[in-house]
Amino acid sequence: MREQELTTTSAPQLDTPRPDDDDNDDESDGGTGVEDMTSQPVSYRFVPARLRRRHVPVRQEPDSTSRCVASIQSKPFGQARVVNAYKRRGGWLWVWWDGRFGWVDSTRIYETCGWRCSPTTNVDPREAWPGDNYLGRKGRFVLGPDTSGFAATNAMTTIPTLVVWCATLKSSDDFGCSYDTWLIMRCLLVMIYGTCMYLLWRAALMDPGVIPRNPPDAKPSLPPGCEDAPDLKICHTCNLVRPARSKHCGSCNNCVELFDHHCPWLGTCVAKRNYAYFALFLNCEVLLIVYVVCITTFRMVLAFKASELPATAFEIEEVQTAPWPLGAAAVAAGLAFPVVSLLCFHLRLAAISQTTNESVRGVYRHAINSNDKGCRRNCYNSIYATLREATPPSRLEPLFARPCADQSWGAYGAVRSDDVA
Ligand SMILES: [Zn+2]
Ligand SMILES: [Zn+2]
Structure with missing residues (x-):
């Protein structure tokens, strides 16, 4: 992903399914497709594959007019940052990061940035710092x-x-x-x-x-x-x-x-x-x-x-x-x-x-x-x-x-x- 895609103020041309594109697959996913997690937040842990600073793009929400750019950085000593995902559509997570809400493509995080993403319910409070x-x-x-x-x-x-x-x-x-x-x-x-x-x-x-x-x-x-x-x-x-x-x-x-x-x-x-x-x-x-x-x-x-x-x-x-x-x-x-x-x-x-x-x-x-x-x-x-x-x-x-x-x-x-x- 190029930098200019991250800073655009208009909806980017995504080469991956947009969050809204997954709406039709909600039912067939057996509950793993569209899940409004507003009432039950689930935390996702992004574990860095290498101890280097990596940036994970958080894309602009398609129906939003506000700019949404963010990054997730790795930390050493096993302290990875955690984002709280409140909604999930397919592989996309609706997260809060660095003062902004945005969609992050969890299925491509490892492919593009070398991070691993796995659901966890046992979150160390330090990781949300x-x-x-x-x-x-x-x-x-x-x-x-x-x-x-x-x-x-x-x-x-x-x-x-x-x-x-x-x-x-x-x-x-x-x-x-x-x-x-x-x-x-x-x-x-x-x-x-x-x-x-x-x-x-x-x-x-x-x-x-x-x-x-x-x-x-x-x-x-x-x-x-x-x-x-x-x-x-x-x-x-x-x-x-x-x-x-x-x-x-x-x-x-x-x-x-x-x-x-x-x-x-x-x-x-x-x-x-x-x-x-x-x-x-x-x-x-x-x-x-x-x-x-x-x-x-x-x-x-x-x-x-x-x-x-x-x-x-x-x-x-x-x-x-x-x-x-x-x-x-x-x-x-x-x-x-x-x-x-x-x-x-x-x-x-x-x-x-x-x-x-x-x-x-x-x-x-x-x-x-x-x-x-x-x-x-x-x-x-x-x-x-x-x-x-x-x-x-x-x-x-x-x-x-x-x-x-x-x-x-x-x-x-x-x-x-x-x-x-
Ligand atoms: Zn301050
Ligand atoms: Zn200081």
């Missing part, structure tokens, strides 16, 4: 769409640490330094690395502050007297009134509360719930970088003294015999500048109580920031308060704790049966 996050069990883990960036951050933190740990793996006194000294250095390295990874995973795998979508029939309107309020805006994708300082993240495809920025290295948004962990991770990462560089330098100085070689000869010998610790230190030193710059930037933002989004857009360039309570109070509110007074509760977990049959199912993007006329 309309955003682009990957959701863990009961919504407790929320991973952003940039998994490769998250993997790269893990690798850049782990590999230099591992190399330096191996380089200090002395079984006895070495380079004039006792075994206990090497052991203490290794323990310290493991402690800093462990804290770093805890903060990284905590920040990346928690719900950053996603605001669940409203059902499609909800008609959000600004509160009376707030029509001109610059802070409040209606998000037509999520169908809700966005609270002040929130933003719809294009990467995650969700509105996020107290949005700071979408971090490609974390793979997710940095916002209300995970900002403190993100800021502490930056601190810890700087500490790890400094420690890795220091420990490598310390080892080289000891080795130089023990070798009694001229400096040039020692450098050549060191590069030939122990290139890995030098490489690890070089990688760590290379990361130092961007990470320290980012840390300084966020410390400044925490001190003046601004988010990255507000700073970049210059929201307070000509206006007073009512959230600014002074440097100390701002830092406390941004970082320390989150840790001390517990992370704000997630809005997602209560949704995923409910059974699928609950009528509030529509609250996060799926459609209730009474939404279909």
Whole structure:
């Protein structure tokens, strides 16, 4: 199927039977032909044949004059998207997808796009999630769409640490330094690395502050007297009134509360719930970088003294015999500048109580920031308060704790049966 067929506003010339064409076969199908599933929605699971993004065309309803273009995307970790099919005519399903109703040819999905379509009644609520996050069990883990960036951050933190740990793996006194000294250095390295990874995973795998979508029939309107309020805006994708300082993240495809920025290295948004962990991770990462560089330098100085070689000869010998610790230190030193710059930037933002989004857009360039309570109070509110007074509760977990049959199912993007006329 070509792209232009998907974006046409008139009824496309279908080379497959149109939904209405199947009307005459309804009776002969023994109930599998025309089935108005308005009263009894059936879910269809589209399982990707390969873990690549695929687009399934949803064609325009023949008797509709509105444009209907949509796509269904695969997700890794077995989390496929589910559409609720409310009507079925032959192989065509009448589905709601990305804010639009449309017909999808289920019999040709695999042929054209490599997806498999099979009926299921046991739907995991996570699969109906309309955003682009990957959701863990009961919504407790929320991973952003940039998994490769998250993997790269893990690798850049782990590999230099591992190399330096191996380089200090002395079984006895070495380079004039006792075994206990090497052991203490290794323990310290493991402690800093462990804290770093805890903060990284905590920040990346928690719900950053996603605001669940409203059902499609909800008609959000600004509160009376707030029509001109610059802070409040209606998000037509999520169908809700966005609270002040929130933003719809294009990467995650969700509105996020107290949005700071979408971090490609974390793979997710940095916002209300995970900002403190993100800021502490930056601190810890700087500490790890400094420690890795220091420990490598310390080892080289000891080795130089023990070798009694001229400096040039020692450098050549060191590069030939122990290139890995030098490489690890070089990688760590290379990361130092961007990470320290980012840390300084966020410390400044925490001190003046601004988010990255507000700073970049210059929201307070000509206006007073009512959230600014002074440097100390701002830092406390941004970082320390989150840790001390517990992370704000997630809005997602209560949704995923409910059974699928609950009528509030529509609250996060799926459609209730009474939404279909
Ligand atoms: Zn939104
Ligand atoms: Zn995001």
